[in-house]
Each structure stands twice: as C-alpha cells, then as structure tokens.
Amino acid sequence: MKMHSSSAMMILLCLLLTVTSAADARPRNMDPPAHSVILDKNQGMYPLGHHLFILEDTTGGMTIREASSAEEAKRYTLSKTDAPSFGFNNKNYWARFRIVSRLGQDEQWFLELEYPHLDRMDVYFRNAAGGYSMKRSGDIYPFDKREIKYRNFVFTIPVPRAEEQTVYLHFAGNCSKQFPMTLWSPKAFAEKVVKEKLLLGIYYGIILVMIFYNLFLYFFVRDRSYLFYVIYIASYGLVQLAYNGMAFEFLWPSYPGWHNISLPFLIGLAIVWMAIFTQSFLHTKEYTVVMHRLLLVVMGIGILVLIYSLVGNYLIAIQSAMILMVIASIVIISSGFICMMRGYRPARFFLIAWLFFLLGLLLIALNKLHVLPIMFITEYANQIGSALEVTLLSLALADRINIINQEKNAAQVAAIQAQEKYRLLVEGSNDMIYSLDEHWDFITANKAMLSYLKIKSESVSSMNFFDLIYDETSAAAVIKTLIEEKLKVFSSSREPLSLAVMFKSTIIDEPKEMQVRLECINIEGKNEILGKASGVEEDALTQFIDSEQQNITIGNFLMAAEDVSHRLTRNLKKFINQKQANLVRIALREIIINAIEHGNLDISYREKSEAMADDTYFKIIAGRRQDPRFRDRQVYIEYALTPMKVIYRITDEGRGFDHQRILRDNSRNANRDLLAHGRGISMAKNIFDIVQYNEKGNQVTLVKKFSKST
Amino acid sequence: MLSIEVKDAVTITINLKMVNIHYSREILQQLEDVAREHEKKIILNLENVDSLDSSTITMLVEFYGYCKEIGREFMLINLNPFVKKTFEMLHLAKFFNIV
Structure with a gap:
C-alpha cells in the first residue's frame, strides 16, 4: 500500500515538475501550478515546508543550469514536512519553490532559513537579463558578509508585480541538513524580529541576572555549589546563544571557524559543569555513590567531546554531544530522584527544576509531532523551560542554604547547650x-x-x-x-x-x-x-571495714591537718550518718591544728589573736616552722575504729598548755568577749563523747561512741 | 569569692563550699570594707557554704564586733543544717541574728 501511494505520488510529482519548469513562460492569467506560494498583500508570512521541491545532488557538483533543467526537474520531490530534514551529513541538496505574486506592486521579500548552522546556502532567482542571480551565505563566512545581519540566514528576494518565478536554493557543507524556511514580507519580518528580540532579551536577561546574583551569593556565602551553578548556567547560556546563532552575531562574528565547531564544544562544557554542579548540590558522594560515579563518567565523556570538537570531525562531535546530553539528563534526573528518596530535602527543588526543563523539550516534541499547534508556548518552550529551570535551581540553592543554616543553627544551639552543660559541670565541680x-x-x-x-x-x-x-x-x-x-x-x-x-x-x-x-x-x-x-580518693573498701587502726605522723603543716582529718573520718560513714561524720572531721581537724599551732609551734592564744588581727598569722606559722627549736617537732595521731566507737589520740611535742582553763571556759565566754580563739576545743567537746587531755597538756584523746540513733 | 548586691541592704554571698582559715582572713577584710563603704544593713548569705571551721566562726564573731562598733546591723541568712548545727554547738545561734 505504501509502495502504491509512493508511486502515485512520484507520477504526480513528475507531472507537476514538468508544468513548473515551464511556468516562467506561462501566461499571467492562467491558474498557478499546485504548491506555488501565492503572495497576497493580506498575508506577511509563508512557511515554505510544504512548497519545497528537493533534490539530492549526488554528484556534488551540479550547477544552476543543470539544477534548473527540465531533465533534473523530474527528480525533485515535494517536501511533506514543515521543516525538511536529512540529518547530519556532507551531501549537497537543491531545492526550489515557485512564487506567484498577487501583490499589485514590485516588492522585496525576505527568505529566511531558520537554522543558523548550515555551512553554505546559495539562493538563485531570475534576473532582468533572463539569467540567474545568486546570493550566498553560510556559517563558514564571517557574519558581516551577510546581506541581512541577523542570526539566521536571510536573503532579499525581488518579487515583481503580478509575476511568477521559481527560486532555486543550494545547500552544502558538513552539517545538519534541515531546511525550516519562511518567506516574509518586510513588515512581517520586522515585527517578528522585534518580538523575538524582546523575548530572547528577557530570556538571556534572566540567565544574566541568575549568573550575577548567584556569583554575588557565592562571594557572600562561599558555598562552591553557587560557583558551579554560575559556570553551568553561563556555559548553558552560551550553548543557547550558539544554537540560535546569536553568539555568532554578537560574540564572535569574525570567527566563522570557531562558530562552526563551537556548538559541540559548548555542549560538552555545559554537560561537564552540569555534572559537577549536580554532584556538589546533591552531595551524591554521600547519598548515592553509584550516581556519583556515573556523573564522573558523564564528566569524563564531556571532556572528551569538548576536546574532540576542537580537533575531530564535526559530525561525530555534534552527534556525540547530543547523545551525551540525553544520557546526562537521565543520569542527573535519576540522581535527583534517588537523593530525594533518600531524604535529602534540597533535591526536591532540583528535581522540579529539571522536570520543567524536560517539560519544555516535551512541548517542542509534541509540537513537531503535530499534537500541539504552533503557539507562543510551543514556539519558545525551550527558552521558557530552561529559564524556569535556572530560576528553580537558584531557588533550590537558596533552599539548600536555608536548610544548611537551619541545621547549623540547631547544631549551634546544641553546641551552646552542651557547652553550657559542660561549663556548669566543670565550673560546679569541687575538683x-x-x-x-x-x-x-x-x-x-x-x-x-x-x-x-x-x-x-x-x-x-x-x-x-x-x-x-x-x-x-x-x-x-x-x-x-x-x-x-x-x-x-x-x-x-x-x-x-x-x-x-x-x-x-x-x-x-x-x-x-x-x-x-x-x-x-x-x-x-x-x-x-x-x-x-x-582530694585523696575515697576508699572503696569502706563498706567492708568493721574495725581498723592507724598511726600517722605529720609535720607542722596546716594543710596536712585537713588531709589527715579527711582520711581518718572517711570510714565513719558505715557507723554514723554523713552529717555526724563531717562534724567529727571538723572537730578532729581543729584539735590537730591546735597541736600544731599551740603545741609544736608554741603559738599562744594572745600571739595568734594579734597575728590574726595584723594579718600576719601565716607568716608567723611559716617562721616558727623554720625555727630550729620547733622545726623537727611532729604530731602523732593514733586512730582506732571499732563498731562501737572511734578513738583518736593526738600527741604533739610541745610543752603542753593549760587545758584545764580552756575546758572550763566555754564558748559563751569567747563569744561574749568577742575572742578570736577558743572555739576549736568547744567544737570538739560538743561532738565527741570524751575529750581528755594528759597532765602535761600535749596529748588529747577523743572518743566518739556510736549508737543506733546516730 | 564574694558577690555583693546593694539595694536597701547590702547582701554579701560567700561563693565557697568550705570556708576555713585560708580564706577567712581575706573574707573578713572584704566584709569590713563593704560595711565601711555602705551605711546599710549587712546581710551575709551562706547558701553556698557547706561547712566552716572555728577560724571562720571567729571571723564572723570579729565581723559582728566590727559592725557593732561602726553601727551596722548584721544578719546571717540561708544557713544549711550542718552550718546551723556548728553555730548551735558553739552557742552562736542566738548570738547572731540568723534568719
């Protein structure tokens, strides 16, 4: 069935071509041949896709004379698509279309090829001498050689009043052969350019704003993801500029050689930075090692593509770049999805951004498949999708910084709390x-x-x-x-x-x-x-002790009194409560200090009181300790603990003192007279059951009996 | 060692768990300076003090005498049971104005 319809079409085409080849000689009042472009003053734009007859120049050297001959006319086939396309190749093609003017006046119209990467394009039209005039353009020529300085190839075509003519086109070069062509009236073309510049201006404005805004943020927050994002969208913006011909128009108009290879190079570059940004943003190393490695592979291939594009075959370079772009998109979106599923919150915005980008591509595809009509959103779907993508990626970065800040703040609060807890523990410690x-x-x-x-x-x-x-x-x-x-x-x-x-x-x-x-x-x-x-550690054996006995000898150090009294009372807890044990410790300490002060160092109460008042007490203690009369004296402490009682006997080497008077006087007198001494023995008398001095007054025995109530 | 708050009265808090002869003279010096400087009632807050020895008691007795001499009212507050017991043993519970 397909074969039949094709044959029928061929026959029909041959007939049409025969008619068309002789059309220039036809009378003006006859009906125009089928598929002619009939120019009317009420319409300013004519897409040429379905008016083009196309011939592949297999010899590669066909001239206009041959291409316009009646013999070759039979070999032309009518295009059935809006934008005839033959893929990337190095073949030559001829195309022709017929214009019938019903404009009522001589005019110049514009023929536009909406594909700025064609290497060479020649346009032939009849001149007054009966021959063909030729105009040439292509991306292998410097930009300023173009007849119309525009990103796409645009030629002026003279359209004589109420006449018909066939325009021949020749396409050549090592590039994609696609011929989306439109014939424009001057007014319509001007309107289209104004509208397009405005929209593309907005688009590139968004890209530029994002670049500068995020670059500023990078300098401010020093998060490398911002820098990678800026480089990525800058290289992506360059890809867009190169793809639609504006890079050649504005950035490198005098370097057609570079323009010719720039697209695969820039695509490779954008893919490399896209992968770096994805790794950095999603922390793929932590969340998905497999995707992290795949992104590394994508990066590696991207680098190979961009290097190859500089030195290798353009067709292979651009095809590799396109395939890599598809693979990279799949890897990046999968990475975003996996990271999101594994609980990385910033991956949400990242994924949404990429889905918008893909949605843009989907709209274009649906338009090309005629599912969706040509309208603003399908016409600029690529720009809209990618503008939304870069904007959402910027939001994703902001969201990520927010999350990081929230985590940082929470960590700071926890750290401050931990620090405060630690400080309280350390500061409040007795150690x-x-x-x-x-x-x-x-x-x-x-x-x-x-x-x-x-x-x-x-x-x-x-x-x-x-x-x-x-x-x-x-x-x-x-x-x-x-x-x-x-x-x-x-x-x-x-x-x-x-x-x-x-x-x-x-x-x-x-x-x-x-x-x-x-x-x-x-x-x-x-x-x-x-x-x-x-201080000296508590003895873990305390709980097992029933009785113990110790003899301790100390020098004349007041600090030693503290340590010894602590050591000799720490096991009392088994028999009396802690409060009682503390009181025993303080009283014992008082008695040992008395033995040092008043016994061994021979400091009288009066001397002590005066020294305390003069604040020279410690000086006197230190002086006496060095005194040859006293320095060898020691305090002997005997200690015995039984389940019934504890006994301490403290003996100094002093001359003894009038303990009778001290024991007789009570602390009331000391208080009444505001005396600076005499309370140590009173404390001991209150705490111990027995406080007994020897005759000489240099030895005291202290007994504390334990009862069940204590 | 001491923190001092001056309002209607001067409240002095001793920030030591154990007050003994090594600190008592210095504390006395500071207490006397404060009493001299402010013509207000002196309140000594012992809430942080776990135990004290006879030299500290002596120091408090001396300070009491000093306050009397320069006409200041002196009061002790927030004594823990152990410290209170020490005061009682030395018949000082009624000697001082303890709240």
Whole structure:
C-alpha cells in the first residue's frame, strides 16, 4: 500500500515538475501550478515546508543550469514536512519553490532559513537579463558578509508585480541538513524580529541576572555549589546563544571557524559543569555513590567531546554531544530522584527544576509531532523551560542554604547547650579541672582551681603546672624530680596518667596532696593536656571495714591537718550518718591544728589573736616552722575504729598548755568577749563523747561512741 | 569569692563550699570594707557554704564586733543544717541574728 501511494505520488510529482519548469513562460492569467506560494498583500508570512521541491545532488557538483533543467526537474520531490530534514551529513541538496505574486506592486521579500548552522546556502532567482542571480551565505563566512545581519540566514528576494518565478536554493557543507524556511514580507519580518528580540532579551536577561546574583551569593556565602551553578548556567547560556546563532552575531562574528565547531564544544562544557554542579548540590558522594560515579563518567565523556570538537570531525562531535546530553539528563534526573528518596530535602527543588526543563523539550516534541499547534508556548518552550529551570535551581540553592543554616543553627544551639552543660559541670565541680598547653602552661582553669590558686581567670595563663608542685623540703624536691620524670614520659607516650602530687598552697608554704589525672586531648588541631586534681580518693573498701587502726605522723603543716582529718573520718560513714561524720572531721581537724599551732609551734592564744588581727598569722606559722627549736617537732595521731566507737589520740611535742582553763571556759565566754580563739576545743567537746587531755597538756584523746540513733 | 548586691541592704554571698582559715582572713577584710563603704544593713548569705571551721566562726564573731562598733546591723541568712548545727554547738545561734 505504501509502495502504491509512493508511486502515485512520484507520477504526480513528475507531472507537476514538468508544468513548473515551464511556468516562467506561462501566461499571467492562467491558474498557478499546485504548491506555488501565492503572495497576497493580506498575508506577511509563508512557511515554505510544504512548497519545497528537493533534490539530492549526488554528484556534488551540479550547477544552476543543470539544477534548473527540465531533465533534473523530474527528480525533485515535494517536501511533506514543515521543516525538511536529512540529518547530519556532507551531501549537497537543491531545492526550489515557485512564487506567484498577487501583490499589485514590485516588492522585496525576505527568505529566511531558520537554522543558523548550515555551512553554505546559495539562493538563485531570475534576473532582468533572463539569467540567474545568486546570493550566498553560510556559517563558514564571517557574519558581516551577510546581506541581512541577523542570526539566521536571510536573503532579499525581488518579487515583481503580478509575476511568477521559481527560486532555486543550494545547500552544502558538513552539517545538519534541515531546511525550516519562511518567506516574509518586510513588515512581517520586522515585527517578528522585534518580538523575538524582546523575548530572547528577557530570556538571556534572566540567565544574566541568575549568573550575577548567584556569583554575588557565592562571594557572600562561599558555598562552591553557587560557583558551579554560575559556570553551568553561563556555559548553558552560551550553548543557547550558539544554537540560535546569536553568539555568532554578537560574540564572535569574525570567527566563522570557531562558530562552526563551537556548538559541540559548548555542549560538552555545559554537560561537564552540569555534572559537577549536580554532584556538589546533591552531595551524591554521600547519598548515592553509584550516581556519583556515573556523573564522573558523564564528566569524563564531556571532556572528551569538548576536546574532540576542537580537533575531530564535526559530525561525530555534534552527534556525540547530543547523545551525551540525553544520557546526562537521565543520569542527573535519576540522581535527583534517588537523593530525594533518600531524604535529602534540597533535591526536591532540583528535581522540579529539571522536570520543567524536560517539560519544555516535551512541548517542542509534541509540537513537531503535530499534537500541539504552533503557539507562543510551543514556539519558545525551550527558552521558557530552561529559564524556569535556572530560576528553580537558584531557588533550590537558596533552599539548600536555608536548610544548611537551619541545621547549623540547631547544631549551634546544641553546641551552646552542651557547652553550657559542660561549663556548669566543670565550673560546679569541687575538683580542680584545668587545661595545659604542651609546655605545661595553664590555658584554662575552673572555679575550684582559680579559688585554690587565688588568682583571676585572666591571670591563669601566666601559671605553669611545675610551679605548683611542692619542693620546699629536700625530700619534696626529690619527689618533685620523680614527678617531673613521670610527666616527661607522659608527654612522649601521651597515655593517660594518674598520680599523687603534693601541691604548693598559694596562701601558706604548705603542701596539699592531691590525686592528679592527666590526659592528652586535641582541640582544633592543637595538642592540649586536660587535667583534674582532686582530694585523696575515697576508699572503696569502706563498706567492708568493721574495725581498723592507724598511726600517722605529720609535720607542722596546716594543710596536712585537713588531709589527715579527711582520711581518718572517711570510714565513719558505715557507723554514723554523713552529717555526724563531717562534724567529727571538723572537730578532729581543729584539735590537730591546735597541736600544731599551740603545741609544736608554741603559738599562744594572745600571739595568734594579734597575728590574726595584723594579718600576719601565716607568716608567723611559716617562721616558727623554720625555727630550729620547733622545726623537727611532729604530731602523732593514733586512730582506732571499732563498731562501737572511734578513738583518736593526738600527741604533739610541745610543752603542753593549760587545758584545764580552756575546758572550763566555754564558748559563751569567747563569744561574749568577742575572742578570736577558743572555739576549736568547744567544737570538739560538743561532738565527741570524751575529750581528755594528759597532765602535761600535749596529748588529747577523743572518743566518739556510736549508737543506733546516730 | 564574694558577690555583693546593694539595694536597701547590702547582701554579701560567700561563693565557697568550705570556708576555713585560708580564706577567712581575706573574707573578713572584704566584709569590713563593704560595711565601711555602705551605711546599710549587712546581710551575709551562706547558701553556698557547706561547712566552716572555728577560724571562720571567729571571723564572723570579729565581723559582728566590727559592725557593732561602726553601727551596722548584721544578719546571717540561708544557713544549711550542718552550718546551723556548728553555730548551735558553739552557742552562736542566738548570738547572731540568723534568719
């Protein structure tokens, strides 16, 4: 059936061509042959698709004389499409159409080929001498050689009043052979150009605004996705400019050689940046490794295409670029879809943007398939689709930045909360917590540490950890050396370290034993030492102890009284409540301090009161401790704990004191007389069941009995 | 160590858990400076103090005497049970104005 209709068509065509070839000689009042373009003053535009007779020049060297001969006329076939197309090839084609003027006056009309990438096009029309005049154009010639300076190829055709003529066209070159042609009246052509410039101006305006806006945003937010987006839409804009001939008109009019190969090069470039932008925007490396790799492949092929377009065959380059564009679109849309399905919120706008772009292409396809008529939206579907795409991609970027900011803000809030929690934990701790640099200089210290050092937080950086280690006596100096050795090992091994260290007191020159734990940490690339110093650790065996006994000897250090009283009361918790145990500790401490102050160091109440008033108390203590008369004296503490009671016996090496008077006087008198002493023994009397001094007054026995009620 | 709030009265808060002889002299010095500077009632807030020793008691007794001398009213507030017990043992619960 197809063969039959084709044969019939051929016969019909032959008949028509015979008639057409002789048409120039036909009388004016005869009816024009079929498929002629009959120009009327009421119509300004004539698409030529269905008026063209086309002949493939197989020899490649056919002249106008041969092409217009009666013999060749038989071989022409009538086009059945709006835009005859023969794909990418290097063949030559002849085409002809017949114009019948009913304009009533001589006019010049415009013949437009709406495909700016044809290498060469010649137009032949009858001249007054009876021969053919020829006009030539093509994208292999500099732009300014064109008769009409317009992005498409446009020729003026003389249309004599009430005459008929056949116009011959010759197409040649290594390019796509497609002939979407239109014949325009001057007025209609001018109107079309004005409208088109306005719309394309809006389109490229949108692209330019997006480029500058997002470039500005890139400099502002320093997110590389913006930069990739800007390069992508700039290269995509160049593809559009090159595709519709405006790049040749405005950007490189004197470089036809470059114009000829620019399209596959720019398509390759746009695909490469499109893939880079997609990877960066969608974080494909995190969300879909497979698509990330596919995008890398697309990029690689894109680079090959753009390199090949510069050195290789144009037909292969442009066809590869077109195929790659289809593949890249599929890969990019799939990437967007997968990322969206995997919970990456910014992928939504990305996907919508690309769907608009595809919708534009779909509208064009539907128009070409005659499903949709030619109308504004189908005519400019490519521009509308891509303008919406770039705008939505810009919105997608903004949305992404918004999401990042939201996440950042949430993370900041969490970090501030965590920091505040940490600060409260550290600042509220009774333990001394601090950080040191690699030279053992303090960086930070918590309140407990500042309080112990008696310094303000701003002065902490002037302190060094080694300066705090007690070394006043020769034995302590040896211990300090041993500790320094341990710390050196810690510095090189960076393994956490726990050790007991005797610290200097900032108030008096007495040591205080502390359990120190050191750990190496790395904060923002800097090595620091995190330290914690706490009192002597609680004994885990406490719960199992029924009875114990200890003898302790201490020097004349007030700090030692604190530590010893803590150590000798920590196991009381098994027999009495914590409050009672604390009271015992304070009372014991008072008695030990008395043994040091008034016993070994021989400081009288009067001397103490005066020293307290003069604020020279610690100076006197330090002075007496160095005094040869007192410096070798020690305090002996005997301690016995049973389930029934706890007993402490504290003996000093002093000359004893008038304990009878102190025991007799009660604290009421001290209060009444606003005395600065005498309350320690009163506290002990209140807390212990027995407070008993020996005759000499240098030994006191304290007994606390446990009852079920305590 | 101390935070001071001046309104109708001067409220001084001791920010130490344990007050002993190592701090008591310095605290006394600061308390006397504040009392001298402001002709207002002095309120000592002990809410942060877990325990104190005899030297601290002595310091408070001395400060009480100083306030009396320069005509300032002195009051202790927010004593925890342990601190209150220490005051009671030394017969100071009625000696001081404790709220």
